[in-house]
Amino acid sequence: DGAARDGFQCSRLLPKKKQQRPRWVLCSLKYGCLGVGEPGEAGGRSAASPVYSSLTVSPGGDAAVAVVSSEQKVYDVVVKQAALLKRQLRPSQQQQQAPPAVARELDAPRGGLGEAYARCGEICEEYAKTFYLGTLLMTEERRRAIWAIYVWCRRTDELVDGPNASHITPQALDRWERRLEDLFAGRPYDMLDAALSDTITKFPIDIQPFKDMIDGMRTDLKKARYKNFDELYMYCYYVAGTVGLMSVPVMGIAPDSKATAESVYGAALALGLANQLTNILRDVGEDARRGRIYLPQDELAEAGLSDEDIFKGVVTDKWRKFMKRQIKRARMFFEEAERGVTELRKESRWPVWASLLLYRQILDEIEANDYNNFTKRAYVGKAKKVLALPVAYGRSLLLPYSLRNNQT
Numbered sequence: 304d305g306a307a308r309d310g311f312q313c314s315r316l317l318p319k320k321k322q323q324r325p326r327w328v329l330c331s332l333k334y335g336c337l338g339v340g341e342p343g344e345a346g347g348r349s350a351a352s353p354v355y356s357s358l359t360v361s362p363g364g365d366a367a368v369a370v371v372s373s374e375q376k377v378y379d380v381v382v383k384q385a386a387l388l389k390r391q392l393r394p395s396q397q398q399q400q401a402p403p404a405v406a407r408e409l410d411a412p413r414g415g416l417g418e419a420y421a422r423c424g425e426i427c428e429e430y431a432k433t434f435y436l437g438t439l440l441m442t443e444e445r446r447r448a449i450w451a452i453y454v455w456c457r458r459t460d461e462l463v464d465g466p467n468a469s470h471i472t473p474q475a476l477d478r479w480e481r482r483l484e485d486l487f488a489g490r491p492y493d494m495l496d497a498a499l500s501d502t503i504t505k506f507p508i509d510i511q512p513f514k515d516m517i518d519g520m521r522t523d524l525k526k527a528r529y530k531n532f533d534e535l536y537m538y539c540y541y542v543a544g545t546v547g548l549m550s551v552p553v554m555g556i557a558p559d560s561k562a563t564a565e566s567v568y569g570a571a572l573a574l575g576l577a578n579q580l581t582n583i584l585r586d587v588g589e590d591a592r593r594g595r596i597y598l599p600q601d602e603l604a605e606a607g608l609s610d611e612d613i614f615k616g617v618v619t620d621k622w623r624k625f626m627k628r629q630i631k632r633a634r635m636f637f638e639e640a641e642r643g644v645t646e647l648r649k650e651s652r653w654p655v656w657a658s659l660l661l662y663r664q665i666l667d668e669i670e671a672n673d674y675n676n677f678t679k680r681a682y683v684g685k686a687k688k689v690l691a692l693p694v695a696y697g698r699s700l701l702l703p704y705s706l707r708n709n710q711t
């Protein structure tokens with residue numbers, strides 16, 4: 304267990320000196336790692352040659368090659384985001400710049416940007432109450448920015464998951480992407496877009512994770528099965544890991560933190576992945592009723608399970624065993640995220656801790672339901688939710704991990 308976990312963690316972001324030279328974990332795509340390869344070793348990527356297809360196949364089979372490419376792709380985005388954060392002006396300096404014309408117009412006392420942000424806040428409160436409560440601790444500017452990001456993600460998600468989802472075409476997503484580009488260029492289409500358009504003038508936010516999320520929705524339109532964990536990893540990055548990357552520039556890294564920007568982005572990514580994996584495990588029955596199975600097909604087959612078993616929805620020992628291992632993996636991602644939360648600015652930690660603790664408890668509830676995620680929805684009761692809030696607050700007061708242990 305411990306060894307698997309260590310292996311798993313080292314597949315993520317590495318201490319600064321190794322940033323350019325990732326060590327590759329050859330996940331067997333089972334539930335941990337078989338081994339770690341340095342570039343040049345069997346299964347490792349040559350630092351000079353990012354040609355994933357030329358990788359030696361590991362004992363994990365050809366799927367291991369795919370893991371390397373997926374993690375590499377996401378790792379590249381993370382490094383790019385971290386570099387942008389370091390290069391761009393700090394938010395306090397950026398605020399001194401004149402806002403674009405559109406934002407200024409909208410910033411009228413009545414209506415305008417104030418109203419746009421307020422509407423974003425209402426939407427966030429309606430759909431993600433606990434997270435919303437947590438954002439109230441943040442500074443006004445950060446809180447409003449997080450709401451604007453939340454609303455854009457929610458709207459993107461609703462394109463493929465909302466009431467009109469069945470009419471959504473790839474062209475509609477292309478239009479949504481052009482609209483995103485416009486709002487990044489200071490030309491928002493509507494008031495909710497205007498809030499995000501303003502937010503990106505205030506924080507060093509890059510368009511890439513937003514575009515990636517739209518790409519994830521494109522995947523969702525045409526894909527109802529995931530061959531292996533690599534494919535699922537990529538999907539989870541697109542639809543949830545991206546949210547973590549979008550949030551870090553707003554939440555901010557604690558001024559006294561000694562952690563690298565890469566490691567904080569890595570933790571944010573891990574939290575998005577953990578949340579999405581948990582969401583998937585909670586919603587197995589609901590998704591199956593829509594004809595979708597967001598579980599790695601090879602792992603199902605290895606556990607002796609088929610799509611038919613999922614559609615039938617009977618909890619068997621095979622299913623329990625399969626679920627135990629999926630839950631274990633989701634918990635590893637949560638664990639990986641924890642350290643990063645401590646590196647955020649103090650006032651941004653609470654909402655993140657609250658959502659981490661609450662979402663992770665869904666996994667406990669799946670266990671408490673004896674792994675019946677076919678017909679029972681794992682639900683964290685009110686009392687537990689309320690209890691999580693002070694616990695989260697207590698954790699948000701802890702010193703950044705990098706200061707406690709002299710680590711990054």
Ligand SMILES: CC(C)=CCC/C(C)=C/CC/C(C)=C/CC/C(C)=C/COP(=O)(O)OP(=O)(O)O
Binds near residue numbers: 547550643
């Ligand atoms: C850890 C560090 C350094 C920073 C935090 C960065 C953040 C905020 C990461 C969180 C990313 C996140 C919230 C991803 C979304 C994941 C997810 C599965 C959302 C589910 O949304 P809904 O579909 O509304 O959920 P419910 O179905 O549970 O209502």
